[in-house]
Amino acid sequence: MSITRDTAIAPFSKKGAIAPPRKKLKVPRLFIFLCLSPWLFGIIFFTAYPMISSFYQSFTKFNLIESPQWVGLDNFHRMFFEDDDFWKALKNTIWISAISIPLRICFAIFTAWVLTKPKRGSSIYRTIFFLPSMVPAVAGTMAFTYIFNPAYGPINKLLEAIGIKEPPFWFMDPNWSKWGLILLGLWGIGDTMIIFLAGLLDVPTSLYEAAELEGASGWQSFRYITLPLMTPVIFFSTVTGVIGSFQYFTQAYVASGQVNDYSHSMYFYATHIYFSAFKAYEMGYASALAWVLLVITLLCTLVILKTQKRWVHYPNGSLFK
Amino acid sequence: MMKKRLFASCAVIALVASSLVAATSGAQAASREVTVWSPYQGGNLEMWNAAIKRIEAANPGLNVTSVGNIDMAKSLAAINAGxxxxxxxxxxNGNLGWFCGTGAWQKLNTLIAGSNGINMKATFNAASVASSISNNVRCALPLYSEVFAFYYNKDLLAKAGFKNPPKTTTELLAYSQKLTTFNDDGSIKTAGFLPWAGYYGFDMDSMWLGQMFGAKWYGGDQKSAFSSDIRWAKAFNWQKDFIAKVYGDGNFEKGSKLLTKFVAARGGEWGTDHDFMTGRVAMKWDANWMAPMFCTGDDWTMADKCTAKVNFGITGFPVSPDNISAYGSGVVGQGQMGISKGSKNVKDAWIVMKALATDTKLAAAWDAANGAPSSLLAKAARPASYPDWYQPIYDVVSNPRTAYHTVKNTGEHLEESLVQNLMASWQAGDTSNIKTALSDLAQKVDQIVARNN
Known part of the structure; x- marks a missing residue:
């Protein structure tokens, strides 16, 4: 039987009559506008206007005192051809993104997987693992610089106790400081972990039971069932991770202030924007940096979006397909 | 009837005229409004406001509004917004270059030279006269001073056989070699002196190092002198040599590593576990406002007889042997004030600013409360309430070679940060060729200054 409009609506109709159209709510347009106005106000004055303004300023020399002077593409030329700090900040940012995003995802999957195992008290364990992500970034970073202090920090005391004679100086060593930040990021993995946990709990147990019947090993179950079904979550975490890591600022700023990071090993792109705008008072240049950051982030996100067809497996009917 | 009309008309005209006069005089009174923004709070703001009241009393019709707890970023934003x-x-002084260079603060040359002007040299000490100029523009008047001098632990020096503090950088190295001790594992137990960027010094260590060698920040051609003034390279090489000889047994890399770890374990800056108080370090650069803590510990009070366990003295920085005439000097900065671009009442603003800068009562009260010597020549003497041991701070301020480096419109303390970064990179062994690095630094500073001009 082919489905027609009449048969489709039949269950809703009386005596074959077409169901009456839904009553249109008569809400005055002004009321709708008033309800939307807080959001509209926010988007216009705190997002759209600053964006347009900063786009204009990126082509100007603007020191906050004098009126912006049009300099064309000078800021961009300086950025790419004269500013060593730009390249250093970009390099550091790419480094932390390339290392921290995969590590965070792997660690989050692993932690989430571990948290699916307890039969009792799972909610307590989940809370414990999630708690660090609720610690304010500044407090967490200060605690980490203490824990990793090369002179009296417990980590190096432990490393010395197990026979490592010259443990790293962590945040005080340009070669190790970024690894300190990576560990700090992994400690606060709770928010990502909770998404993966939800994803893992969503995998139908029947698939694992079938795999077990077929004699699949634990690894094979993970490789061929869990991982494919987790790819949408991995995809989401990668995109948000890229956006977040290119804006990485608070932890690096606090840590570098705590240890006097004069070598700029923890100098990231967002730090460069901050210093250009609020220390050197070069608002035009800082705006140009911000727009280049937007373009870089956009390109990275587009690349990830383009490649998703090859590796992201959506369940049938997914809205995200 | 005509007479009545005429009378009525005259009355109306008289009324209107008198109203206009009243309105004009009212407008005149209103125009004598001056607003002063300062970063002061608490007792300092009270002293400041008391001085403003004196100015109002001495200038009838002048109404000054004082607002405290305003930092320079807020002032800058407001000046920009009009x-x-x-x-x-x-x-x-850190912002002076920026505020002068961008015109956020107006040039004062005409006002200073005017009929109600000031003879700067006869009013303020030499360091203050010099440091309220930037980019060859005088846009500020100085207030109280902040003095950076050399602190030494008398007991530790005596124990090592030294009766007097070191006068030269050569002596400083020799003293430090004798005062530095090591633990059994080779780590530093106590240090003599640390020429180290980031050891309690914020961004100031490089400034102090430069002062010891008499190095100039800008040359006569107004270009950055980091490369052209060979005393910078000399200062950096001395630093490296010091680290190698005192802490590394001749090996710079070893000394640098040991110092990094030593610095990592330093005590807190604002309490009695400060390294200078615990005897972990015997000699150091520091500000005058640290003296009360070194004297009475957590009480932070001046006392004739210090109660904290460190028996210390204060003097000028040790200087390089070829800069010996500068011995006794240090670094001095000042609070600075200026008239904003866009001020609608420059004439009265100048009256208020001049009165604040030259108010001897304010200077004396400020000095007595904060141990911050005035920049006024007339108030250069130590307040009677201050102990004898604090006298060297006043001696350092009075020394004609005491100065703050020239600042240009590079941004907020940006020159200092850039030199400090180089110093840190050098001490960590990350920079191998100091001449090239100084040349690059000079070029960078010149580029920034040129861009901002």
């Missing part, structure tokens, strides 16, 4: 104060105050 609603800044008539006068704003900066706590130090």
């Amino acid at each position: 609603n800044g104060p008539d006068i704003s105050v900066s706590n130090g």
Whole structure:
């Protein structure tokens, strides 16, 4: 039987009559506008206007005192051809993104997987693992610089106790400081972990039971069932991770202030924007940096979006397909 | 009837005329409003406001509004938006280049030379006269001073056989070699002196190092002198040599590593576990406002007889042997104030600013409360309430070679940060060729200055 409009609506109709159209709510347009106005106000004055303004300023020399002077593409030329700090900040940012995003995802999957195992008290364990992500970034970073202090920090005391004679100086060593930040990021993995946990709990147990019947090993179950079904979550975490890591600022700023990071090993792109705008008072240049950051982030996100067809497996009917 | 009309008309005209006169005089009174923004709070703001009241009393019709707890970033934003104060105050010299260079603070040359002007040299000490100029523009008047001098632990020096503090950098190295001790595992137990960027010094260590060698920040051609003044390279090489000889047994890399770890374990800056108080370090650069803590510990009070366990003395920086005439000097910065761009009442703002800068009562009260010597020549002497041991701070301020480095419109303490970064990179062994690095630094500073001009 082919489905027609009449048969489709039949269950809703009386005596074959077409169901009456839904009553249109008569809400005055002004009321709708008033309800939307807080959001509209926010988007216009705190997002759209600053964006347009900063786009204009990126082509100007603007020191906050004098009126912006049009300099064309000078800021961009300086950025790419004269500013060593730009390249250093970009390099550091790419480094932390390339290392921290995969590590965070792997660690989050692993932690989430571990948290699916307890039969009792799972909610307590989940809370414990999630708690660090609720610690304010500044407090967490200060605690980490203490824990990793090369002179009296417990980590190096432990490393010395197990026979490592010259443990790293962590945040005080340009070669190790970024690894300190990576560990700090992994400690606060709770928010990502909770998404993966939800994803893992969503995998139908029947698939694992079938795999077990077929004699699949634990690894094979993970490789061929869990991982494919987790790819949408991995995809989401990668995109948000890229956006977040290119804006990485608070932890690096606090840590570098705590240890006097004069070598700029923890100098990231967002730090460069901050210093250009609020220390050197070069608002035009800082705006140009911000727009280049937007373009870089956009390109990275587009690349990830383009490649998703090859590796992201959506369940049938997914809205995200 | 005509007479009545005429009378009525005259009355109306008289009324209108008198109203206009009243309105005009009212407008005149209103125009004598001056707004002063300062970063002060608590007792300092009270002293400041008391001085403002004196100015109002001495200038009938002048109405000054004082607003405290305003930092320079806020002032800058307000000046830019066109609603800044008539006068704003900066706590130090770091922003001066920026405020002068960009015109956020107006040039004062005409006002200073005018009929109600000031003879700067006859009013303020030499360091203050020099440091309220930037980019060859005088846009500020100085307030109280902030003095950086050399602190030494008398007991530790005596124990090592030294009766007097070191006068030269050569002596400083020799003293440090004798005062530095090591633990059994080879780590540093106590240090003599640390020429180390980031050891309690914020961004100031490089400035102090430069002062010891008499190095100039800008040359006569107004270009950055980091490369052209060979004393910078000399200072950096001395630093490296010092680290190698005192802490590394001749090996710079070893000394650098040991110092990094030593610095990592330093005690807190604002309490009695400060390294200087615990005897972990015997000699150091520091500010005058640290003296009360070194004297009475957590009480932070001046006392004739210090109660904290460190028996210390204060003197000028040790200097390089070829800069011996500068011995006794140190670094001094000042609070600075200027008239904002866009001030609608420059004439009265100048009256207020001049009165604040030259108010001997304010200077004396400020000095007595904060141990911050005035920049006024007339108030250069130590207040009677201060102990004898604090006298060297006043001696350092009075020394004609005491100065703050020239600042240009590079940004907020940006020159200092850039030199400090180089110093840190050098001490960590990350920079191998100091001449090239100094040349690059000079070029960078010149580029920034050129861009901002």
